[in-house]
Amino acid sequence: MRDRKVMLYLEEREYRRLKELAGQEGKSMNAFVAGLVRNFDMPKRKAAECSEYRCQECDRSIWVDMWLTAAPPTRCPWCGGELADCGRWGTVVLGRVE
Numbered sequence: 534m535r536d537r538k539v540m541l542y543l544e545e546r547e548y549r550r551l552k553e554l555a556g557q558e559g560k561s562m563n564a565f566v567a568g569l570v571r572n573f574d575m576p577k578r579k580a581a582e583c584s585e586y587r588c589q590e591c592d593r594s595i596w597v598d599m600w601l602t603a604a605p606p607t608r609c610p611w612c613g614g615e616l617a618d619c620g621r622w623g624t625v626v627l628g629r630v631e
Contacts, residue, residue, distance in 0.1 A: 585621040590614030596623065 543551070555565035583596040588609035595616070597606055606616055 583623045585619040585623070586616040587619050588612060588614045589617055594619065 551566065552562060555562050558565060560568070582599050584599050584605075585594055585596055586606060587594045588611070591609060591612045591614055593609065593611055595606070595610065599622075605618065608614070609616055
């Protein structure tokens with residue numbers, strides 16, 4: 534998983550504490566905070582890993598849970614057209630990421 538930048542609004546005291554903890558682990562602030570979110574918050578709220586498919590006829594897109602399907606879908610549920618994999622992945626997270 535690639536870390537994304539995280540924007541935080543912190544009081545000076547909290548910022549210094551996080552910066553110190555990141556330094557103790559030898560990480561940048563971004564890597565440290567992304568690790569906190571990924572390791573401690575998202576696993577509690579993670580619901581599914583999904584992939585996007587787009588219909589070549591009606592141009593609608595659908596997201597499919599990759600762990601529940603044995604084979605990728607081939608037909609659009611609305612018009613029956615052929616689906617193409619968009620190559621986009623997503624993680625469904627329930628609730629706010631705190």
